[in-house]
Amino acid sequence: MLQIESRAFAREHDLFACVQCGKCTGGCPMTLKTKLNPRSLILRILTAGNGFDLEPFEELWDCTTCSTCTTRCPKNVSPMEAIIGMRSAIVEKGKIHPNVKTALESTFRQGNPLTMPRDQRGAWAADLALKPMAEGVEYFYYVGCTPSYDPRGQKVARSLVKILQKAGVDFGILGNEENCCGSEVRRLGEAGLFEMMSEENTETYKSLGVSKMFTTSPHCYNVYRNDYPKNGMQVQHYTQLLAGLVEGKKLELTGKLEKTITYHDPCYLGKHNSVFDEPRAVLAAIPGVKLVEMDRSREKSLCCEGGGGRMWLEGTNPGTRLAQMRVKEALETGAEVLATACPFCLLTLEEAVKHLNADDRLKVMDVAELVAEVL
């Protein structure tokens, strides 16, 4: 039994506002493949009297927190936040999947969910002689866990550094002192740990005099922008920074890339934060590039299934992967490159390309990598 006080829960998440229209479930990418049904979950909680048992609802861990349900709800209800709330109740009782436990413990001990040692976080930049973040440095570059440790992610971070150095942007990093932002921790339901991390990080950034920062990952960007206590710091995703540099003619792309590219909107950049145009503007500025759109783009972009802690959780139907559906959609456009701007999307989509034996037809690349090719 994993009992929650359903009445208080319904009030806390404003579930009584739900008009049971089904808009959330009709657009949920997980409903395509698992039992997850946000609309019916809400109704079950509302009709449960004062106790609702979460135990049978294993599909709660399928949610990728892509926010499709929440952005489309006509009544301002957030089924996504309600699911995160239900996860919190489960986490509080300690009944969690071993993978979730590992990710959370690693975040607590090592400052990253990837079970990597804390003192290796800055290794990716060892040969780059980057400025440590300090008072007076204009931008703080928050690299993030995956770009710090994952070899594929590191390529993105290194590309971004190359671009920013060419454009003469004054930025510093924290290296081994950088800590996980807590985005996935919060979405896995570990609210307490998240609160602790957000306080710690905010203190650190304040003490370093950070006023402007940018991130590699849309997930980190989102958590700083929307989930941290308001602290007056300007947060950007790196594509926003690059779009500004391109527009202000501070970044000139002199090379040429004769490629047809389709862009996949990461959920945490697009649906969560309405950043649709900047990554496209950066890609369009690359000489020779032809941009084509998938049918499902922008607000309709299909989640890659890497969010909400799903990088470490298979979910209840691992057989069918959204990333594979997405790669098929990209192949239909005839594009040679599937571009994205999120480390999670990069990894899930790349794996899907391999799985579909499409390596020879489609390359998955981050916007930063593409730009770095034409400096």
Added chain:
Amino acid sequence: MTATLTLERPRQSALVIGGGIAGIQAALDIADAGFHVYLVERSPSIGGRMSQLDKTFPTLDCSACILTPKMVDAGRHPNIDLLTYAEVVEVSGRAGAFHARIKKKPRYVDADKCRGCGLCAEACRLSGRVSSDFNAGMGKRAAVYVPFPQAVPLVYTVDPNECVYLTRGVCGKTFKCKDACTAGAINFDQKEEFIEVDVGTVINATGFDLFDARRRPELGYGVYPEVITALEFERLASASGPTAGKIALNGHLPRRIVFIQCVGSRDISLGAPWCSRVCCMAVAKQAHLAHDRIPGAEITVFYIDVRAFGKGFEEFYDRVRKEGVLYRKGLPSEVLRRGDHLVVRAEDMLLGEMVEVEADLVVLAVGIAPRSDAAQVAEMLGVKRDESGFFAEDHPKLRTVESSVPGVYLAGCCQGPKDIPDTVAHAKAAACAAMILLAQTEKAMVTSDAAN
């Protein structure tokens, strides 16, 4: 009480702003009672939204057939000064003694000479190339035009945003429209004029806008040509529309049609929390028309609740279902392209399953919204709007036609969504309220002032 006492008799005339069915009804009633009316309409013809509709629910009366006689009556009523293609720009004064300034925009066509023959439009260089507002963008017209054949007045107007001469300063060697006009009515020297009128009362009948379906990007309006609004469907179904009543897209009859209710209604997230009141029945009617005109069509209506509250509405909803229209409970979440057709994805709530319905045509029942310039009109009249943006009635139960300013009344959808019978009733009530003021004798004024 005594401070506001006016012993001067009210001016025996009314200003009606807006020439839709609400404004026409109010103007006719006041004029029939013997008072003078200035009926001001911004567009080239009166008629409003109702003139764009094909059939009306639930009786399936032809909209134009019941509206046109009223338009003609308003156009030739001895007590009505019809000021079309004109805008009220300033209103001052108080109940019984208002002063209004009205801008008459240049038509570049002499209304007294124009016979409405249309030779100018045939000759125009842009003939068949300018998007027709009246046809909700589904049809084309010339830069000199009447919005529709039954227009009142039947006078052509040169569209200043489209006319080659007016936008570029030159239109070939000679004006084609001018050469074609046998009445010598085209006159590019016309300038805007201002008219000043004194009236006792003002009726605001400025109507509504439609929700912009692009604000629900997941439904693909503006991206997929097969996704249209209910108003566009209305023009397709209308005998006076671009397809002469054939419900066809690019010449093809759609076989699978999906209607989606509540697009921009009951939507708190996008600031349109109200029910638009007409869409449930408008869609039922359109589903009937599609069933009637496209034999074998598969018609699905997705809904949250069906609100069939008016006289004959539930019976009509019963009839439409019996004809074979499939009603499915659930608000579709997205429209996608799959090959040569669209797919509407929704949760069928009663099945509790996600469903995908293939469609050749998707019709969005877009809601009724306040006019985009309602704030300016409110400022001009000094009247309040409610939090939704519609004009606020003075009391939600007891004073539904009175605005927050004495002597200024509200008629029709400017106050909130209404169907045609409710609009007509509201307009008649507004006319009645206005005439109570106009008909006051000195003695009555003292009594009513004391009573208030």
